Amino acid sequence: MRPRVLMVGSAPEERGGIGTVTTLLLRHGSRHADIRMVVTHREGPAAMRLRLWLSGTARVAAALVRGQVDVVHAHVSERGSVVRKGLLVLLAKAFRVPVVLHCHGAEFADWYRGLPGAVRRGIAWTFRRADLLVVLGSSWRNRYVELLGVLGDRVVAFGNPIELPASVAKPAGLxxxxxxxxxxxxxxxxxxxxxxxxxxxxxxxxxxxxxxxxxxxxxxxxxxxxxxxxxxxxxxxxxxxxxxxxxxxxxxxxxxxxxxxxxxxxxxxxxxxxxxxxxxxxxxxxxxxxxxxxxxxxxxxxxxxxxxxxxxxxxxxxxxxxxxxxxxxxxxxxxxxxxxxxx
Missing domain, CATH: 3.40.50.2000 (Glycogen Phosphorylase B;)
Structure with a gap:
């Protein structure tokens, strides 16, 4: 069965690792799943970012209401991204749709530790509602388990995907x-x-x-x-x-x-x-x-x-x-x- 995956996050053309990973998943994922992308963030003026987040969230809600989603796969980093994706986790779970949080934030741990205790507890509770956390390696897996109290079997280390060149040949020099x-x-x-x-x-x-x-x-x-x-x-x-x-x-x-x-x-x-x-x-x-x-x-x-x-x-x-x-x-x-x- 081909799952219907609703991928949510920054625009694929955005600079950085999240955009690259999203681009690769969209480019190659069609032989595994029916993937639809909803953009909820793009760099730019604050008013534009707010409108995009609201319209993107509305599109996610509409797809859930219509029963068009088997899995929500959301890309998350830190700061505002955690807030935006946390709300989507709660929205998807209200419709009994499983959620994958794909965690990219290089500064997440330091940012999280600097938050007030009540805010940390709220974020941890939200992350524990997700069905699966995809993280970038074993050290990050340990951090998310320890920081957020997520069950270990719900956190998997995937690394990042790449397109490998067919061959490697180098010119002289360094x-x-x-x-x-x-x-x-x-x-x-x-x-x-x-x-x-x-x-x-x-x-x-x-x-x-x-x-x-x-x-x-x-x-x-x-x-x-x-x-x-x-x-x-x-x-x-x-x-x-x-x-x-x-x-x-x-x-x-x-x-x-x-x-x-x-x-x-x-x-x-x-x-x-x-x-x-x-x-x-x-x-x-x-x-x-x-x-x-x-x-x-x-x-x-x-x-x-x-x-x-x-x-x-x-x-x-x-x-x-x-x-x-x-x-x-x-x-x-x-x-x-x-x-x-x-x-």
């Missing part, structure tokens, strides 16, 4: 890539400081503090190519030509950019925060560095420069590690979960 939001949380300034004077090509792309990052590159004399947010096609073209992926973040879920880079055979030089440590093992399929530690990043890059054999071994292992995250396998498992909720 091209280092940073993909993400420029700023303190992702450690972009530390990347610039780390590569100063090293014989590598650095390309950085994303949103956030783009102008400040370009100014810092000029100040440090680093001839980095610093680009704005890339399209999927531009991203894949860049990763196909690169050798090392650097992301020394202070906190994360499980970055899509990391998995995509490993799928293209890049060696990850990353910090073991969030669920990154579930995927990258130091010296086995990448190199781990402390968050935003320019000296450690520099040492890691220097070791890859000095040892072509190690770089090739880590790149091959990185690619093998993320093969289970291929969208086809991911959807097989997710669709089985959808069906189990409707059976």
């Amino acid at each position: 091209k280092v890539v940073f993909l993400g939001r420029f700023g303190d949380r992702k450690g972009s300034a530390a990347v610039l400081r780390a590569v100063a004077g090293l014989p590598v090509e650095l390309v950085m792309a994303g949103d956030g503090e783009v102008a400040a990052t370009r100014a810092l590159a000029r100040e440090l004399g680093v001839p980095a190519e610093i680009r704005d947010w890339l399209s999927f096609e531009e991203r894949d073209e860049l990763l196909a030509s690169a050798h090392v992926f650097v992301l020394p973040s202070r906190d994360e879920g499980l970055p899509m950019a990391l998995l995509e880079a490993m799928g293209h055979g890049l060696v990850p030089v990353v910090s073991p925060v969030g669920s990154i440590g579930d995927v990258v093992q130091d010296g086995e399929n990448g190199l781990l560095v402390p968050p935003a530690d320019a000296a450690a990043i520099r040492q890691a890059l220097a070791s890859l420069l000095a040892d072509d054999g190690m770089r090739a071994r880590l790149a091959k292992a990185a690619r093998s590690t993320v093969e289970p995250f291929a969208i086809e396998s991911y959807l097989d498992e997710l669709a089985a979960r959808w069906r189990s909720l409707t059976g």
